[in-house]
Amino acid sequence: MFGSKIDLFKREWLDVVFAKKNKNYGAYELRQTSASNTTKSLFIASTIFILLFLAPKIYALIAGILPEPPPEKVTEVIMQEPPPINPEVKTPPPVEPPPPKEDQIKFPPPVVKPDNEVRDEEPPKLEELKVASPGQKTVEGDPNADIVQIGPVGEGPKQAVVVEDNAVYTFQAMENPPTYPGGVDQFYKTVFNAVVYPPMASDNNIQGTVVVSFTIEKDGSMANFSVDRKLGYGTDEAAIKALKAAKRWNPGMQNGKPVKVKFNIPIKFSLAQ
Incomplete structure (x- = not known):
């Protein structure tokens, strides 16, 4: 009897063991399905192990079939030389006013001066003032000239109105483009060192170039x-x-005054950097 094979999970033995016990409790059913449950568990575990072992090869096979994504297009900022500055326009000499219609005799207002600077100069005679007008200098009149109407006395020269230039220029149209402390390369270096890769982008493997413009x-x-x-x-x-x-x-300078200038820069996000 001891040399024979005894399988305690066979139905005959289970009926003997659970003869006087409650077979609806659950232990009876577990003993009955023990062999099939063990087989199922072994099959599932083996399948998962094989899939994990072959996963790298399957991924490499799929990656070789799929087309490679097109390379990212990077926009380069090319700074052109500013146009040459126009030579300064010379101011034309003042135009002499036309001769008056009637003769004019020099009759300037009196000026108080020291005795050593006073020159003896005869004032115009009364007969001369009857046929000529008093003025700052003696000028021979033109009887055929048009009569020029003199406007009312003003309050003197007024301050010119300064028109503020709020236009936005580009680097190509600048006389003196804006400069960054240390140069444009230092500006790029400062910006790229300050870039923090967003966790959302890194978790989703987002890579590419962002182009930002500013003033x-x-x-x-x-x-x-x-x-x-x-x-x-x-x-x-x-x-x-x-x-x-x-x-x-x-700031950039145009005609000797600071103006607004537009600038753009590409910023590349790469997980390999």
Whole structure:
């Protein structure tokens, strides 16, 4: 009897073991399905192990079939030389006024001077003033000249109205483009070092280039940020934040006055950097 094979999970033995026990409790059914459950568990575990072992090869096979994504197009900022400055226009000499219609005799107002500077000069005679008008110098009149009407006495020269130039220029149209402390390369270096890769973009493997344009104001500060090429997943906001970390520029000059200048920069986001 001891040398024979005894399988306690066979139905005959289970009926003997559970003869006087509650077969609806659950242990009876578990003993009955023990062999099939073990087989199923072994099959599932083996399948999962094989799939994990072959996963790298399956991924490499699929990656070889799929087409490679097109390379990212990077926009380069090319700064052209500013146009040559026009030579200064010479002011023409003042135009002599036309001769008056009637003769004019020099009769300047009296000026108080020291005795050693006073020169003896005969004033015009009364007979001469009857046929000529008093003036600052003696001028022979032209009887055929048009009568020039003299306007009312003004209050003297007024201050010229200064028109503020609020136009936005480009680098190509500037006499003196804006400059960054340390040069444009230092500006790029400052911005790229300040870029923080957004976690949302890195988790989703988002890579590419964001192009941002902005205005360099008259005081050298940067304003009016605009994302011309978006990438999303927080990269657009990260690019603008990096630009705001840069220092002030030396403003661009046009006709000797500071003006606004537009500038754009590509910022590349790469997980390999």
